[in-house]
Amino acid sequence: MNKLLLTTAIAAVLTIPACANHVDKIDSDFASLDNDNDGLISKVEADDDNIWEHFSNIDTDLDGNISRVEYDTYMKLNTGRVAEDSEITESAFKAEIKKFDRIENSFAALDNDSSGYISIEEADDDDISNHFGYIDTNNDRRVSQYEFTSYINKYGKDVAEDEALTTVKNK
Template identity: 65%
Template sequence: MKKLTLAATILASLSLAACSSNQGLERIDSDFASLDNDSDGYISKVEADDDSIWGHFSNIDTNMDNEISRQEFNTYMKLNNGKVATDSEVSESAFKAEIAKFDKIESSFASLDNDSNGYISVVEGNDDDISNHFGYMDKNQDKRISKSEFMGYIKKYGNAVAEDDALEAIKHS
């Protein structure tokens, strides 16, 4: 009987801890773009420390690199929908609506890769008006866009994100 009581007590404690894991945390009521103050595709601890996201930072930063990527942010928001998000629900249609606001990518990969090293860096991206798309394209979060990431993004979203020159390069790849 004592073992049963002990097991029930432990189970109840664990349940309470699991249920209250987000309790006391301020609700995240901002979208990624408004938190990414320097528009580099990542939310740093400095950018987060005065926003509602600060209390969630360590939970969102799953790879523990002290930055939150757009992918980490979106994943966290999806998993905690209703618990932390007040005005944003991350879904494919919301994503498409967000990227529709961005300037379309006008250039081919080769013309964006200024140093011809096979990658578009954050600096090259900022110089060529793809900064809003950068965090979405950088799938492996290495802070540079490979030709494969670039082509995959444009293939997936087509003329919603790209203009003729960029689309033409995809057709010939």
């Protein structure tokens, strides 16, 4: 019985690397996979793309969706093994924010409905949209003034300029 268990364990360990070579690489970035622009990649959105084979490994909180943070973390940890090109491979946060437009507007200017939060809809088509998944640290799909201020205070001129940077520094 012990020999059978040992043989099975060894076979499983040896087949994992072999199977890993047959997994399709991810050839799409987060934004192109998030078809409904809700800040998450659902199972439905992933179903017809090669990210499907990776879905259970990326969805670390097991909520059935992949957040931008989960996606970027997975890409960073698996650099070169799961991505087809350097743009996707460099999806880790610091590489990504260099590509984003800097946030220009203050929190108040972005909070169009004065609800005290910036929703995904309010962030859409604005300079904050690419930053949204990083700013929304509690993953409630909205950005509070605290999250906005903390993000800009932490990363400064790398992520913000003009009114956004000035307003936060004056607080």
